[in-house]
Amino acid sequence: MIHAVIGYGRLARALVPALRGAGETVVVGRREPDAHACGVVEAASQADWVWLTVPDDAIATLAARLPWRPGQLALHCSGATPLQALAPAPAAAGFHPLKLLAGDAGLVGAHVGIEAGEAHRAPLWALAQALGLVPLALPSPMPERARAAYHAAANLAASGVLAVLAEAAGLWAAAGLAHDQALPALLPLTRGALDTAAARGLAGAVSGPVARGDTGVLARHFDALAGAGLDADLLTALLKRQLMLAQQAGRLDAAQVTAVLHALSEG
Template sequence: MTQLTLPRLGFIGAGRVSRCLAPAFARAGYPVTAIASRTLDSARTVASQLENCQAYADPQQVVDTVDLVFLTPPDDQIVPSVNALQFGPSESSPNTTRAWAIVHCSGASPVSLLDSARAQGAATGGFHPLYLFGGSVEDIERIAGCSVTLEAQGTLKKTLIALTAALGCHPLFIPPGKRMLYHAAAHYASSFALCGLAEGTRLWQTLGFSQADALRALLPMLAGTLETARDRGLAQALAGPVSRGDTGIMQAQLDLLEQCGGDHAALYGLLSRRAVDLARERPTPPVALDEIAQMVETSLERSLLQARDISPIKASRQ
């Protein structure tokens, strides 16, 4: 594909997503020609890193000067943002060729939020990188290898697949109307992984460790777990007392966490349920797995009641 056939790309929003995708597409040879933001200085910061890219305060100027628009505001701003845009022929300037397509980059929100653009003849879709954007220049390199979830039809779908490949990423496809469940599930590989680290760190702090020391010890363990899961699969990467069928350690840990109070035992018990499920997927599950499963359920009967009695304020201080 030559430069002449590549679509001109533009971004409405100059936050973390745009600060990664705009230069990443430019590196791949795509012309990124327009950036708009509520804060013009933010748009200028992104545009200054790219050749022949203009910064605008008015998002309509992006639509008027590119072929494909990436809309990247917070989810609750998608509808008001797209409703303010005009697609199709311009009455004041008939020779102006406006963008033929617009996509949002939300993982949770439906593509139907872009229906006002679709009603004007624009193709609409979703382009959601499964990547935790940090906001640094390192994102431009690190995004390669991740997956991008696409929702589009026809020519736009083909264009988004090509853009995904240009980033060195892998396309995923979900049916219309299923984005909320997809996005909720993805939290377990991002923010909820951090929550698991936070729980481990918090418990270690009761033993006298600082947060920095705890993270220094736990992060390599997490990294090793992920590499093993990549190489051998989830069930074979499972470690700990459930994996070994160690009933004595399992009972002792459940009892100890119940004594800690709060919702520590409930969280441990619910995650242990999932560990039991994974252990059952092994070719030879531990002999004592049914006994451990019963231990977990017995503990949960108590710990879930204990967790229910915690006020939100007290829970935040645990």
């Protein structure tokens, strides 16, 4: 089995050594060949499996210009792009690691969404396990809207958390505290909430004034937000979802739920 990895961005820089570490033969293809990579067409022509690790908008264009031969499998590692982008290839599959690849982060331990036909599902599952990944079966074929929802969920769980922390840092500054102290002080709270969620589930981990039905504290939070010149839309949306979790956990009675909803509408 020979793998060609086309493009050498952040994902490829994690995938190539992982494949080689699992005993796979890998050639790298780039638009500008060098001592470590050959041309795109040359790399693809050698391979049984061709990985298109290029930006989403370039996947369909690249798939259309490669000289495919019978028996080859085209793969992309995108969470958002439907497999139709690989339609010119004899067969197509998706292999999407659910991992933020910052710095030298490897793939080991992450889940990987696999979308593949029956002929390639088992080999891809085995490869994922050989790479130290946890295989996650995606529907095949996966409708475009379903894939978009899946990718939005992954993005919300990653960069969405950063948006919440940015809002928290804005309130931290409004309290007159040093900006450079915000993340060191707040990140342990985030990690603690995530660790508790892993152990108890989302509803079991929810805490704070919503989970206690403490409408007085909520009112002061909204007042602080207005004083900081920040919009209330993000906080209101987050608190409404916290309320849903608190209800799932049985933390609040009907009167408390009504009072919290009133406080959120006033905020």
